[in-house]
Amino acid sequence: MEQNAWLTDAVARVGADPPAIVRAFAAAGRHCPDVIGARTRLLRALPADVLPHWIDDLYRHGDPNEKLAVLTALPLLPLGAEAVPLLHDAIRTNDTRLLTAALGPYARNLDQHAWRHAVLKCVFLAVPLTNVHDLDQRADRELAAMVAALRAEREAAGRQLPPDAHRLLDRIP
Amino acid sequence: MRIFDPHIHMTSRTTDDYERMAAAGVRAVVEPAFWLGQPRTNPGSFADYFDSLVGWEPFRAAQFGIRHHATIALNPKEANDPRCRPVLDLVPRYLDKDSVVAVGEIGYDSMTPEEDEAFTAQLAMAVEYELPALVHTPHRDKAHGVKRTLDVVRESGIDPGRVVVDHLNEVTVAAVHDSGCWMGFSIYPDTKMSPPRMVEILREHGLDRVLVNSAADWGRSDPLLTLRTGEAMLAAGFSDDDVDLVLWRNPVAFYGQSGRLDLSDVADTGPLFEGSSILRGGS
Numbered sequence: 001m002e003q004n005a006w007l008t009d010a011v012a013r014v015g016a017d018p019p020a021i022v023r024a025f026a027a028a029g030r031h032c033p034d035v036i037g038a039r040t041r042l043l044r045a046l047p048a049d050v051l052p053h054w055i056d057d058l059y060r061h062g063d064p065n066e067k068l069a070v071l072t073a074l075p076l077l078p079l080g081a082e083a084v085p086l087l088h089d090a091i092r093t094n095d096t097r098l099l100t101a102a103l104g105p106y107a108r109n110l111d112q113h114a115w116r117h118a119v120l121k122c123v124f125l126a127v128p129l130t131n132v133h134d135l136d137q138r139a140d141r142e143l144a145a146m147v148a149a150l151r152a153e154r155e156a157a158g159r160q161l162p163p164d165a166h167r168l169l170d171r172i173p
Numbered sequence: 174m175r176i177f178d179p180h181i182h183m184t185s186r187t188t189d190d191y192e193r194m195a196a197a198g199v200r201a202v203v204e205p206a207f208w209l210g211q212p213r214t215n216p217g218s219f220a221d222y223f224d225s226l227v228g229w230e231p232f233r234a235a236q237f238g239i240r241h242h243a244t245i246a247l248n249p250k251e252a253n254d255p256r257c258r259p260v261l262d263l264v265p266r267y268l269d270k271d272s273v274v275a276v277g278e279i280g281y282d283s284m285t286p287e288e289d290e291a292f293t294a295q296l297a298m299a300v301e302y303e304l305p306a307l308v309h310t311p312h313r314d315k316a317h318g319v320k321r322t323l324d325v326v327r328e329s330g331i332d333p334g335r336v337v338v339d340h341l342n343e344v345t346v347a348a349v350h351d352s353g354c355w356m357g358f359s360i361y362p363d364t365k366m367s368p369p370r371m372v373e374i375l376r377e378h379g380l381d382r383v384l385v386n387s388a389a390d391w392g393r394s395d396p397l398l399t400l401r402t403g404e405a406m407l408a409a410g411f412s413d414d415d416v417d418l419v420l421w422r423n424p425v426a427f428y429g430q431s432g433r434l435d436l437s438d439v440a441d442t443g444p445l446f447e448g449s450s451i452l453r454g455g456s
Contacts, residue, residue, distance in 0.1 A: 022266065022269075023269055026266075026269035026270055026271075027269055029271050030271065030432070030433065061266055063227040063228060063270045063271065063272065064227075064228050064231075064232065065271065093229075094229075094232075095228070095229070095232050
């Protein structure tokens with residue numbers, strides 16, 4: 001219960017004084033067992049007009065777990081496409097947790113070219129495709145061609161694509 | 174043998190090292206922020222470096238089943254470059270990160286007024302952020318540097334039990350022992366300390382408050398010299414439990430004072446890891 005008291009107090013402080021989110025966001029894991037949930041609540045406590053600024057700041061200065069919390073919270077926040085640069089950053093990393101988190105529901109704001117390359121990177125790194133939001137709806141023939149080309153490279157080298165990539169190819173008409 | 178290397182610069186090491194370390198029983202490391210050989214000239218270089226210490230490097234270590242924590246600070250050498258001084262404004266934000274378990278490396282290189290200022294300011298940060306401090310001692314004029322280090326630590330008001338004074342040797346160990354600070358020893362192929370000399374110091378001064386590290390970095394160094402020290406202890410008649418105290422429980426106790434040490438994946442006493450067989454995740 002003490003953990004909830006910490007979060008309640010932190011949420012109130014962030015609502016009244018947005019810069020207070022810097023230390024609260026970093027420390028949340030040391031006070032709350034559900035750290036993603038706690039960090040989401042802190043983000044939701046921010047006034048809407050300063051939300052884009054703090055999303056960017058907390059992601060840029062965050063450790064991987066903080067970045068992960070920001071990416072996970074994006075679809076739950078009153079945002080337009082402002083946070084797309086964060087997705088580009090996450091997709092550039094080789095941290096598979098961030099790559100996965102970048103392909104959640106907020107990825108609807110990614111253009112199709114960037115989205116295809118992110119999915120292809122998942123296949124390349126053997127990141128499971130189950131967490132790619134709207135995969136079947138969005139997968140197109142160009143993605144299929146890219147995955148098939150990777151399969152040809154792998155097979156030429158005597159290696160295989162992950163099974164979920166084969167299943168994806170089977171599903172694309 | 175389970176090994177916690179309390180001071181190693183993994184940024185400068187290869188995946189071959191990670192594999193050999195895991196196979197040797199290294200399950201946890203602390204990587205202190207330090208200099209990189211090539212001097213940096215602006216705070217942005219430090220921000221990227223600190224991000225790597227709490228981001229990419231722990232991810233890389235995890236591929237080999239090794240838990241990675243960091244210490245963050247503006248090091249004494251680069252504290253002398255006015256272009257790097259604004260790094261002191263960057264440090265506090267990193268001190269709030271979950272995987273940061275101390276302020277460090279701080280202390281002296283050439284004992285300049287600039288180093289004095291950075292050392293004092295960062296000891297105050299350790300008190301404010303309730304973190305231990307990892308203090309580097311100079312390689313030149315070491316005995317004088319250690320004495321001055323202990324004076325500054327005393328004046329700062331930090332609990333000496335939350336400070337490790339590192340890179341000690343036969344000449345400097347006694348003063349640190351008497352101060353109540355922890356004693357750090359870096360075991361190197363040629364310089365600093367060797368396993369046999371380390372064993373002699375343990376015989377003379379005991380095992381309490383002692384941290385043994387490889388301090389392996391971009392220079393000639395060896396990440397397995399922690400293991401070699403453990404083997405030298407056993408050969409000299411120390412028990413398995415003595416070795417476990419020095420190479421595991423002591424660093425856990427010291428950095429555990431941060432309240433942030435997370436060894437949940439690696440702390441069990443089961444069989445040793447077996448090199449690449451423990452690879453997981455990623456490419």
